[in-house]
Structure formats: C-alpha cells, structure tokens
Amino acid sequence: MTRVLQNLRGAIAVVLMVLVTLLGFIPLLPSCLIKLLSPWPALRRPATRVVLWVAVWWARGINAAILGMGRSRVTYDQQVPDDPNGRYVVIANHQCWADVMLLCHVIEPQLPFPRYFIKEQLRWLPVVGLACWALDFPFMQRHSRAEIEKNPALRTQDMETVRRSCAVFREQPVSVVNFAEGTRSNAAKRKAANSPYRALLPPKAGGTAFTLNAMHGVLDGVLDMTFAYVNQPEPKFWDVLCGRVPQIVIRVRKLDVPADLMVGDYMGDADYRARFKRWLEGVWAEKDIEVSALQDPRQPGTRFENTPASPS
Template identity: 60%
Template sequence: MTALSGPLRGVTAIGGLIGLTILCGIPLLPASLVKLALPAGRARDRATAMPLAIAKTWARSANGVIFGISGTRVHYQQQMADDPDGRYVLISNHQCWADVMLLIKAIDPRLPFPRFFIKEQLRWMPVIGLACWALDFPFMKRHSQAAIENNPSLRDEDMHAVRRACEVFRRLPVSLVNYAEGTRSTPAKRAAADSPYRTLLPPKAGGTAFAVNAMRDVLDGILDMTVAYIDTPEPKFWDLLCGRIPEVAVRVRYLAVPAALAEGDYGADPEYRARFKAWLRELWANKDAEIAAIQDPRDPRRAFDDLSAGAGSA
C-alpha cells in the first residue's frame, strides 16, 4: 500500500471503510432489534454483548485499513496497568476525526471498549446511529449558552442523558469518553472562542463532572488521554489517510479522582462546580503545553516526557 500516491491512499481507505461499515451493519440490525425487544436491566445488558462484538470487529478492522494504508505509526504510552474490566471516565483533546480511531486503537483491548458522548444529530445516521444506540452512547443536545440563559431547564437535558447512560455503565465495564472541548479544535474555533491555549479549546466541565458524580461509587478512576500529531500543528483526517502524517504520539494515564472532587454535586453546588472547573483548566494547560511542543516542527521533542517502562508502538 505504501506505493500508492497520497490521494489514492485516501480514496482507497475511505472505500474500505464504507465497505466495512456496510458489512458490519448487516448483523448489527438483528442484534439491535433483539436488544430493543428486551426490558431494561440485566437482560438488555446481556444483549449488548453481540452489538459490542460487532463494534469491536468493525473498529479493529477499520484501524487495520486506516493505518495499514496510510502507514502512520502510532507511538503509544499507557501509564497504568491493564484493566479491561474496569469502569472509567476518559477525557481527551480532540483535533480531528482520526482522534476517535486512535483512541480505540490505543486502549482496546487493554482497557474497556469506549463509549462516547456524541451529538444528538448522529442518532439518525444510517448504521452509525443504530450502533451508538445499541452500545448505550449518551446522546447530547449541547445547547448554546444563549439558549440555556433563555431557558435554564435546557441545562438539565444533557445531565439526565449522562445519568441514564451511567445507570447502564454502573453494571458494565466501560471507558466513557468525553471530548471536553465539545468539538474539534481548529485555529478558527480557537480564535472565535478567544482560547487561552495554543492547541486546545477551553474545556467544558459539565459532561465529565456529571459522569464522575453519577458513577462515583463504582468508578475506578479517570483516564487522561492526550493525542499529539508529531510535527503537524494542524492535523486533518484526510492528511492522515493520505499518509501525510507519519507519526502520532498517544498517552493514556490513570488519574485518581481528586479528594476535592470526590464529594459534591456539579449541578447544585457552586463551590464544587468551581473546584471541578479549576482542576480541569489546570489539566488542560499542562496538556496544551505538551501537545504544542510535540506538534511544532521547530521543537526537537517527539514524545511525551517521563516515558513509562511499558511505552511502545501500537
């Protein structure tokens, strides 16, 4: 595949992904209908096993297509023990659509298969929407701040969606993923948001906090994931598919829930909300400095500091 030109690689990869999605969509429909027919609870939890197996097959095959054709190397650090049966909230930066596949490539099967906070509009996409429902993804409406100010009750809609999903995930292994920026970080979006960060948008604490609050008595911890496209300050999925991004650095590390955040209600307690936001801003500032260095072609650094003994290439 490495002999293919850049655009031909990209077109080949997209064609492979479309064919793979159609193929996996065939068994997904009956598996999802079986789950839909069962009452909520343990029976439906057990019925999740088949859609989950299909999702894992699709994701692993899709990553084989993407990285086999593009030739991109992924340098992966896991700064924690393997724990495929745990329950975690995972927070990560988000710069392009490749982040999703890189996340799955990095943690599966070492850690629980991820479920994502996703936009409500994706519910109606063929195959994708059905898979997201069958895997209990929380669908988020993400109202604008202006809309919430006009109708404060809208603030509770996403909180209830997270709590409903967490009721299921309390019983199942999960890496519940929240891209805390709420959207992909691009130079235009950072300028519009007056972001204080070089590579990141300001993080939104609500989704992460609601998940931590809802699962705190069964939560094994927080996973902090950072993705940096080496020497590529403005990464694009198409460029990765075309083989124009030779290397990516991915780090996943374990964070215990800070004592200051272990008790409290993000929605009802202003002091707790302020503590959670301050903790996330500090985490984001450190993440931004690391990403900016790795993605800057003028900076000699090509990997995260303090490499663990188990670091390697995925």
C-alpha cells in the same frame, strides 16, 4: 504525482472503511432490532453482547484501514491497566476525527470497549448511529448559550442524559470517554472561545464532573489521554488517511482526582463548581504544553522515542 498517489491511498482507505461498516451491519441489524423490540431482558442482554462484539471487530477493521493505508507512526506512552472488566472514565483532548478510532486502538483489549459522549446529530448516521444507540452512548444536545438563555430548562438536559447513561454503565464493564472540549480544536474555534491555550479549547467541566459523580463508588480509575499530531497544528483526518501525517503521539496517564471533587453538586454548589473547573483547567494547561510543543511545525519531525511495538 506524489500527492495524486497520496489521495489514492486515502480513497482506498475510505472504501475499506465503508466495506468494514457494511459487513458489520449484517449481524448488527438483527441484534439492534431484538434490543429495541424485545420486552424481555433475557433477550436484550445477549443482543447487547452481540452489538459489542460487532463494535470491537468493526473498530479493529477501521483502525487497520487508517493505519495500514495512512502509515502514520503511532507513538505510545501509556499507563493503561490490564482490566477489561473494570469501569473507567477517560478524559481526552480532540484534534482530529482519527482520535475517536485511535482511542479504541490504544485501550482495547486492556480496558472495556469505550462509550463516547457524542453529538445528537450522529444518532442519524447510517449504521454507526444505530450501533451507538444500541451501546447506550450518551447523545448530547450541546445547546448554545443563547438557546439556554431563551429556555433555561435546557441547561440540565445534557446532565440528565449523563445520569441516565451512567446508571446503565454502573452495571457493566465500561470505559466512558469524554472529549472535554466538546468539539475538535482549531485556530478559529480557539479564537471564538477566547481560549487561553495555544493548541486546545477550554474544557467543559460539567460533563466530566457529572460522570465522576454518577460513577462514584464503582469507578476503578480516571485516565487522561492526550493526542498530538507531530508537526501538524491543524491535523485533518483526510491527511491521516493519505499518509501526510507521519507521526501521531498518544499519551495516557492515570489521574489522581482529589477526593473532594469526586462527589459534589456541580449545578447547585458554586464553590464545588469553581474548584472542579480549576482542577480540570490545570490538567488542560499541562496537556496544552505537550500538544503545542509536539504539533509545532518548526520543530524536528520526531521528538519522542519511547515507543512500544503495540498498545495491545
């Protein structure tokens, strides 16, 4: 009976999220149409502000459903500056679909609303895909090694997407988020990638390097965000919604990126590329120690008590 009630709780959370999304679509659609069709920047700019307002309140509603129904205790250890007009890059690991929404919960309203590197397929997701386009999210193709070998021109396609998006982001407050692993980590994916980490996939350094290069000169900081689902080595979004994940730990710290890594030719300079990869892999090695320890099911359930009442 307990599991039935948990599943009912998850189903209610899904219904609430669908309702929040449908409500958000009412002001979203006309704003997106204005941005798409208007030849006048004077109209497109306020339309973008309306889309951003909808996105902020949509994220708050979705997080209320996730945390209200799932009842996970979210433990924060954060160094988030109070700078809603700044420009930041956020580098994060990816364990579960809940990461995407919880990231909004952590940084908003202290920092600007996040823009994510997201998969091209999500462009066609109803309502959400439209909002992502209107907010200038970079849609990444993420070609396979075989595809790139067949057509080498694909190698730089995602990097051009990053450049175009960051050219827009340089002119507005923004938190650019890169889930550097490129996908959610699990045991099968780690084995396929021959990952040297216990809980994480190897980070893809190119997207992070290109973002830092493209935002150089206007960037106010680089943040490292770590997600860990306590005692859950393979966290599932459905389990979070159903209340089967009692504690989630989110840690944020400001990264001191070496000055010589902030600017460089990642594609053309082998030395710069090697140095950037070593630096990011070092960040990932530290993160892996934290995540693997917290998600180990053999350890006690609550092991981190520095918990503010709210991230906001």
